[in-house]
Amino acid sequence: MARVIFQNVTKLYGGNPTPAVADLSMEVEDQEFLVLVGPSGCGKSTAMRMVAGLEEISGGQIIIGDRVVNDLPPKDRDVAMVFQSYALYPHMSVYDNLAYPLKLRKVPKTERDQRVREAARTLDIEQFLDRKPKALSGGQRQRVALGRAIVRNADVFLMDEPLSNLDAKLRVQTRAELIKLHERVNTTTIYVTHDQVEAMTMGDRIAVMSLGILQQLDTPQNLYDHPANKFVAGFIGSPSMNFVEVALTAQDGKIHATTEGFAVLAPAHKEKALAQYIGQTITMGVRPEHLVEVSRLGGHVKGTTIPVTVDIVEQLGNENFVYLLNRPNGRRGGTEEIKLTEYEAESMSRTGSTLLTARMAPDVRLIRGDRIEVGAAPENLHFFDPQTEAAIR
Ligand code: ADP
Numbered sequence: 054m055a056r057v058i059f060q061n062v063t064k065l066y067g068g069n070p071t072p073a074v075a076d077l078s079m080e081v082e083d084q085e086f087l088v089l090v091g092p093s094g095c096g097k098s099t100a101m102r103m104v105a106g107l108e109e110i111s112g113g114q115i116i117i118g119d120r121v122v123n124d125l126p127p128k129d130r131d132v133a134m135v136f137q138s139y140a141l142y143p144h145m146s147v148y149d150n151l152a153y154p155l156k157l158r159k160v161p162k163t164e165r166d167q168r169v170r171e172a173a174r175t176l177d178i179e180q181f182l183d184r185k186p187k188a189l190s191g192g193q194r195q196r197v198a199l200g201r202a203i204v205r206n207a208d209v210f211l212m213d214e215p216l217s218n219l220d221a222k223l224r225v226q227t228r229a230e231l232i233k234l235h236e237r238v239n240t241t242t243i244y245v246t247h248d249q250v251e252a253m254t255m256g257d258r259i260a261v262m263s264l265g266i267l268q269q270l271d272t273p274q275n276l277y278d279h280p281a282n283k284f285v286a287g288f289i290g291s292p293s294m295n296f297v298e299v300a301l302t303a304q305d306g307k308i309h310a311t312t313e314g315f316a317v318l319a320p321a322h323k324e325k326a327l328a329q330y331i332g333q334t335i336t337m338g339v340r341p342e343h344l345v346e347v348s349r350l351g352g353h354v355k356g357t358t359i360p361v362t363v364d365i366v367e368q369l370g371n372e373n374f375v376y377l378l379n380r381p382n383g384r385r386g387g388t389e390e391i392k393l394t395e396y397e398a399e400s401m402s403r404t405g406s407t408l409l410t411a412r413m414a415p416d417v418r419l420i421r422g423d424r425i426e427v428g429a430a431p432e433n434l435h436f437f438d439p440q441t442e443a444a445i446r
């Protein structure tokens with residue numbers, strides 16, 4: 054068992070002036086399951102490969118347990134890595150595939166046998182030990198690949214998108230198995246994925262990266278509730294958080310966020326932080342699930358609602374995604390007038406003109422062209438600095 058510490062770790066690939074990983078500092082605690090998540094190309098695999106020793110470190114230090122491993126060859130690092138493309142030896146049985154890493158390390162035969170059988174039991178692949186990989190399903194093969202990491206009794210598991218070759222259903226199932234496996238073996242694990250749902254469901258903590266830079270390291274719930282910046286806010290959650298450019302104005306001692314179509318009241322607990330932005334345009338964020346049709350809000354949100362026109366309703370059965378267009382010229386009621394204004398008709402014919410996406414219960418019956426008002430509780434509004442994109446809080 055071991056912790057893994059990144060101290061100002063930087064990776065520059067030859068010829069490229071922009072680091073693939075820039076000044077990364079974080080600590081993965083002993084026995085923790087930490088997920089490294091971010092879009093393709095943000096430096097996740099590079100970070101993993103530096104821990105494994107497969108890639109030289111350009112700057113900073115990586116510590117595993119109590120040892121600085123910068124100059125330690127991969128075989129002396131006690132880490133086991135599972136990749137997306139798990140190469141099993143096709144001509145070897147499952148048993149031999151599992152035993153091979155131990156053979157390489159000159160583990161005596163009886164101990165080898167014991168460890169292979171133990172790993173097979175842990176992963177529930179005992180019944181396949183005599184088969185060749187081609188006689189296994191994708192999920193079973195992936196378990197054998199995991200088994201090859203487990204038999205080594207490594208201090209640290211590094212998993213780089215290990216489930217991405219599996220179909221959606223098997224991925225969800227294997228995800229759950231991996232979590233159970235971690236509860237049993239408790240090996241410190243760094244798990245890489247580009248999928249924020251996978252990250253949210255698996256991680257004790259999640260490190261969000263973008264462009265080689267660590268954006269936030271936190272628990273899943275804190276990332277969702279208190280994103281540190283606009284990138285994290287938009288990356289975590291599906292559909293994504295809505296962003297609207299708003300002008301901050303002060304009226305009667307209260308701060309309002311206004312744009313052409315609406316004015317909403319800023320939450321009281323953020324007034325102090327927002328005060329320095331009065332007179333400026335900043336970004337407001339609200340999650341689709343926090344947008345409520347006003348008739349359901351209970352009437353206490355006067356002046357904080359947004360008049361919109363329903364553009365598209367996507368029905369998922371258990372919920373609907375409702376795409377809403379801005380209605381700049383006002384608060385005409387929903388039923389009195391069905392004909393669309395020219396603005397609405399034009400907005401609807403354009404793509405990408407959606408103002409907001411809402412996530413609503415299927416019993417909220419809405420159709421294209423409906424004019425409604427939506428609102429959000431003030432505590433569910435997020436605000437971001439227009440320059441740094443850091444959360445204002
Ligand atoms: P991720 O795993 O998050 O998709 P990578 O760590 O693979 O990202 O890549 C990070 C950046 O480093 C990318 O811009 C990629 O093109 C670059 N990169 C990765 N490997 C190499 C390499 N061997 N040589 C040069 N550039 C590389």
Ligand code: MG
Nearest residue numbers: 097098099213
């Ligand atoms: Mg990668």
